[in-house]
Amino acid sequence: MSKQQKSKRGNSPSPWTLGLAIQIAILVIAVIFALFPVVWILSAALNPSQSMNSQSVIPPLPETRVVLAEEAGVLLEVASPNGSRVERSAGTILLAEVAGERKELRAPKNGYVQNIRLKVGDSFAAGDALYDISSSYLINFDTLFNTERKPYLRWLFNSVAVATITSFLVVMVTALSAYSFSRFRFKGRRSLLMLILLVQVFPNLLAMVAIFLMLQQIGNHIPFFGLNTAGGLILVYIGGAMGINIWLMKGFFDSVPRDIDESAMVDGCGHWQTYWRLIFPLVRPVLVVVGILSFVGTFNEFVLARVLLRDKESWTLMVGLWGYISDNFARDWGIFAAGAIIGAIPTLIIYLSLQDQIVGGLTQGSVKG
Amino acid sequence: MATLLRDSKAKRSEFTTRSLLRLAATYLGLAVLDAMALYLVYVFALDGVWELAITIGLITLLVNVINLRADLYPLRWISPALALMGLMVVFPIIYTVYVSLTNYGDGNLLTKQQVLNLLARETYLPEGGKVYGWDLYQNSAGDYALWLTDADDSYFFAALGGFDPVSLIAAGADLPAEYQGYRRLDRGEALRAGREAQGLSFGTAELQIGIAGRKEAGEFAQRYVYRADVDAVFDNELSALFYANYETGQFENENGATLRTGFISGTGFKNYVRFVTSPAISGPLARIFIWTIGFSLASVVSTFTVGLLFALLMQNERIPYRKAFRTLLIVPYAIPALISVAIWKGMLNSNLGVISNAIASLGIEPPPFFIDPGWSKFGILLINLWLGYPYFMLVCSGALAAIPSDMYEAAEVDGATWWEKFHALTLPMLLVAVGPLLIASFTYNFNNFVIIEAYNEGGPPMVEAGTLPAGHTDILISYAYRLAFGGGRGADFGLASAITIIIFVLVAGVTLAQFRLTKGWEETSENV
Numbered sequence: 077m078s079k080q081q082k083s084k085r086g087n088s089p090s091p092w093t094l095g096l097a098i099q100i101a102i103l104v105i106a107v108i109f110a111l112f113p114v115v116w117i118l119s120a121a122l123n124p125s126q127s128m129n130s131q132s133v134i135p136p137l138p139e140t141r142v143v144l145a146e147e148a149g150v151l152l153e154v155a156s157p158n159g160s161r162v163e164r165s166a167g168t169i170l171l172a173e174v175a176g177e178r179k180e181l182r183a184p185k186n187g188y189v190q191n192i193r194l195k196v197g198d199s200f201a202a203g204d205a206l207y208d209i210s211s212s213y214l215i216n217f218d219t220l221f222n223t224e225r226k227p228y229l230r231w232l233f234n235s236v237a238v239a240t241i242t243s244f245l246v247v248m249v250t251a252l253s254a255y256s257f258s259r260f261r262f263k264g265r266r267s268l269l270m271l272i273l274l275v276q277v278f279p280n281l282l283a284m285v286a287i288f289l290m291l292q293q294i295g296n297h298i299p300f301f302g303l304n305t306a307g308g309l310i311l312v313y314i315g316g317a318m319g320i321n322i323w324l325m326k327g328f329f330d331s332v333p334r335d336i337d338e339s340a341m342v343d344g345c346g347h348w349q350t351y352w353r354l355i356f357p358l359v360r361p362v363l364v365v366v367g368i369l370s371f372v373g374t375f376n377e378f379v380l381a382r383v384l385l386r387d388k389e390s391w392t393l394m395v396g397l398w399g400y401i402s403d404n405f406a407r408d409w410g411i412f413a414a415g416a417i418i419g420a421i422p423t424l425i426i427y428l429s430l431q432d433q434i435v436g437g438l439t440q441g442s443v444k445g
Numbered sequence: 446m447a448t449l450l451r452d453s454k455a456k457r458s459e460f461t462t463r464s465l466l467r468l469a470a471t472y473l474g475l476a477v478l479d480a481m482a483l484y485l486v487y488v489f490a491l492d493g494v495w496e497l498a499i500t501i502g503l504i505t506l507l508v509n510v511i512n513l514r515a516d517l518y519p520l521r522w523i524s525p526a527l528a529l530m531g532l533m534v535v536f537p538i539i540y541t542v543y544v545s546l547t548n549y550g551d552g553n554l555l556t557k558q559q560v561l562n563l564l565a566r567e568t569y570l571p572e573g574g575k576v577y578g579w580d581l582y583q584n585s586a587g588d589y590a591l592w593l594t595d596a597d598d599s600y601f602f603a604a605l606g607g608f609d610p611v612s613l614i615a616a617g618a619d620l621p622a623e624y625q626g627y628r629r630l631d632r633g634e635a636l637r638a639g640r641e642a643q644g645l646s647f648g649t650a651e652l653q654i655g656i657a658g659r660k661e662a663g664e665f666a667q668r669y670v671y672r673a674d675v676d677a678v679f680d681n682e683l684s685a686l687f688y689a690n691y692e693t694g695q696f697e698n699e700n701g702a703t704l705r706t707g708f709i710s711g712t713g714f715k716n717y718v719r720f721v722t723s724p725a726i727s728g729p730l731a732r733i734f735i736w737t738i739g740f741s742l743a744s745v746v747s748t749f750t751v752g753l754l755f756a757l758l759m760q761n762e763r764i765p766y767r768k769a770f771r772t773l774l775i776v777p778y779a780i781p782a783l784i785s786v787a788i789w790k791g792m793l794n795s796n797l798g799v800i801s802n803a804i805a806s807l808g809i810e811p812p813p814f815f816i817d818p819g820w821s822k823f824g825i826l827l828i829n830l831w832l833g834y835p836y837f838m839l840v841c842s843g844a845l846a847a848i849p850s851d852m853y854e855a856a857e858v859d860g861a862t863w864w865e866k867f868h869a870l871t872l873p874m875l876l877v878a879v880g881p882l883l884i885a886s887f888t889y890n891f892n893n894f895v896i897i898e899a900y901n902e903g904g905p906p907m908v909e910a911g912t913l914p915a916g917h918t919d920i921l922i923s924y925a926y927r928l929a930f931g932g933g934r935g936a937d938f939g940l941a942s943a944i945t946i947i948i949f950v951l952v953a954g955v956t957l958a959q960f961r962l963t964k965g966w967e968e969t970s971e972n973v
Contacts, residue, residue, distance in 0.1 A: 107773045113788045256522035283537035285929045297488045315533020318526045376781040401787045416784045427779030
């Protein structure tokens with residue numbers, strides 16, 4: 077702040093304070109706009125009543141209703157009188173083996189059975205609560221992990237596996253190319269770099285129809301890379317990530333002084349040794365950041381995964397979450413919210429903890445133009 | 446460094462071994478790659494999928510040349526990336542062009558060669574062929590076999606893949622309960638198993654026997670024979686020639702009857718002509734096109750304006766907790782887009798959504814966010830603003846910080862007002878820096894499939910599109926998606942690809958304009 081401004085403020089303090097107050101007010105409103113959906117999804121995830129319209133941010137816990145087992149036994153069957161949806165129907169029947177005898181246990185008539193935490197094969201002791209209805213803020217997470225029709229943990233595993241393999245391979249392959257572009261001077265180098273930039277203008281999501289048809293044909297002969305497979309999806313992701321990352325990495329390699337390679341060469345190192353023992357360790361911190369961002373990008377990718385993965389078992393997390401929105405959204409709202417929070421956490425943590433690097437990258441891009 | 450020095454001393458002695466090893470590894474790697482590629486080229490050629498056979502062949506050839514020629518050493522490092530880009534990015538673009546010129550879609554999913562391969566496997570029971578009586582046998586593995594009795598009471602035993610005359614028992618005697626490990630099924634068992642066994646083809650490849658009726662079995666004959674001289678398929682059962690019709694991609698006889706399976710055939714610019722001539726496409730396509738442009742423009746303008754506003758506010762150093770404000774304000778940027786849209790979708794839900802209910806509690810009818818085309822578009826733009834402003838806030842903050850402060854001091858000396866400073870100084874400087882990103886954001890939104898799909902799958906549907914899937918909030922890419930994968934009337938990959946080509950052309954045009962505008966080529970070239 078210059079002296080002039082300070083004196084100005086001293087002369088007429090009220091307009092400045094007012095202006096500042098308005099500015100802060102706008103920012104506060106902006107923060108509310110930014111965070112309202114986030115707060116609300118947290119509230120929905122913790123709300124056992126599945127309501128989409130809870131009036132309070134911290135939802136009230138409904139009265140707990142429990143069926144107490146009279147004797148110890150093993151659950152044989154969990155069924156609902158009106159068919160398939162066991163999770164949430166009044167009068168749910170549990171077929172259990174109690175002291176060698178088959179017994180039917182039933183929810184109390186006035187009881188509203190919301191979530192069954194029990195699975196076939198579970199054993200229980202006398203006095204155990206068989207239903208733990210709505211008694212916990214974490215009931216939605218419990219249901220999320222224990223619904224066989226929607227194998228959330230499987231999707232989470234698929235996503236983590238696909239994103240890990242993809243980001244690792246992308247970094248390794250593009251680092252090789254970037255080193256070559258950065259360190260060698262060869263005929264056609266500039267044209268090749270330009271070509272890569274040009275091709276990158278068309279993200280491979282645009283050609284999803286062609287990619288779908290191609291994987292269909294490949295899958296006829298090499299099932300591992302066909303439709304519905306993580307192998308095919310990873311191949312598509314890696315191919316699509318080449319261009320932009322080669323350019324990005326080339327920048328990092330360019331920033332490593334060439335003297336380092338030259339001294340290594342004088343010592344008798346070949347190109348491979350120079351790359352692997354000297355340059356690669358030097359740029360590794362940057363490569364890790366690139367890898368993490370690539371992980372997040374792959375983890376969150378939805379369109380190609382949805383087009384290429386048709387079986388529920390092979391879905392990634394985003395495709396699975398989309399399943400919650402498309403069917404029974406209103407009914408499964410709380411469960412979706414729980415799943416969405418888990419799905420968003422990796423990205424949120426990474427983005428917020430790397431925000432300075434990301435801001436730096438974006439700003440650099442904008443200033444460079 | 447110590448290791449390096451040691452290495453260099455040891456290098457001379459190791460030299461030959463190491464280079465030999467490396468050479469062996471290169472050859473081994475290439476051999477494995479070539480074996481896989483050759484296999485693929487072979488099977489794709491058999492299928493008549495020439496485009497993939499050629500692409501894989503070319504890419505493999507390229508990788509081989511690069512890795513075997515010493516003068517191409519620098520390219521060796523790049524060859525994995527080139528191969529991946531070639532197969533997964535370049536080929537799909539070219540393939541999209543090809544598919545857009547064909548009738549590829551439901552009913553025409555296979556190449557002509559694949560259809561002929563399928564047809565060659567079809568058989569029928571010719572009338573007047575040899576007829577047998579049959580009894581069903583089954584072995585412990587569950588495989589069925591037929592005991593056949595012909596009109597002269599000669600016996601034959603036909604398993605899957607075998608056909609032998611049996612002279613074991615006299616004519617008219619009881620059939621053996623067990624034969625060659627197969628057990629004879631009794632009447633009840635045979636009845637139950639009959640349906641399963643009915644579709645099977647017993648005997649050898651030359652002599653195929655099938656169950657024709659409750660008591661009869663007969664020799665199958667190949668039903669369809671392809672005759673290359675007239676480019677037609679002869680149906681032995683109907684004694685009719687079905688000519689290949691490349692306009693429709695069907696095998697057709699003179700009466701216009703077609704075989705069940707069609708094939709992929711080039712139809713020229715038919716898909717593009719449909720843009721104009723088919724009323725179910727032309728009207729919706731024009732509206733989708735306009736909305737795509739409008740959606741992209743409105744998204745860029747709104748996110749940039751709000752982002753810039755926040756960036757300007759954050760510039761004021763007197764605002765407390767600026768860093769915390771920034772962190773909180775970029776939270777929307779750090780949540781996966783699909784999840785964000787889903788949350789908003791829940792909040793806007795007309796019956797249960799918290800926003801709709803809040804509006805209703807004020808005594809106002811909540812707007813139909815998902816039924817009315819206008820309100821749907823408003824909802825999408827609102828969500829996209831929430832998703833997109835943090836990006837421009839960050840970008841503008843950086844660009845604002847880069848504007849030299851002495852320019853402001855000079856302006857202040859001249860007595861410029863806040864608005865004059867912003868209008869004449871900040872905005873022009875900012876636009877120079879941020880301009881290319883605005884264009885990039887435009888092309889990004891142009892293909893922002895996720896928000897459209899997650900919000901309402903392009904809905905509400907357009908009435909004039911008839912049976913074709915088109916919605917009021919569909920953009921070009923989601924429309925293409927719907928034509929290809931949307932279900933309903935069946936996939937039309939050809940038309941979907943033709944629409945993708947429009948997107949390609951537009952994206953290319955915008956990018957070219959961007960490079961012209963910013964002289965991006967020169968600048969990028971400098972960085973090279």
